[in-house]
Amino acid sequence: MYPDPSQVRKNIVKICLNDHEAAILDLASNLTGEQKQVLARKMYAAGMKSLEALIQQEETHAKSA
Numbered sequence: 790m791y792p793d794p795s796q797v798r799k800n801i802v803k804i805c806l807n808d809h810e811a812a813i814l815d816l817a818s819n820l821t822g823e824q825k826q827v828l829a830r831k832m833y834a835a836g837m838k839s840l841e842a843l844i845q846q847e848e849t850h851a852k853s854a
Contacts, residue, residue, distance in 0.1 A: 804829075 791797055806814065818825045 798830075 814825055814829060817823075818828050821828060823831075
């Protein structure tokens with residue numbers, strides 16, 4: 790049915806946002822026209838890429854020291 794079943798989004802994670810965080814997500818959703826869930830997932834993915842790059846940078850630095 791799916792070309793790569795591992796890419797099916799089936800794992801649900803619920804998060805709690807404070808009023809300020811929720812307002813930012815609402816504003817971004819309204820500006821882009823995207824659903825909040827989709828936008829939050831994209832924001833999460835971008836943050837994870839940044840974190841992954843930071844970890845790789847630290848590992849490279851540690852190996853060269």
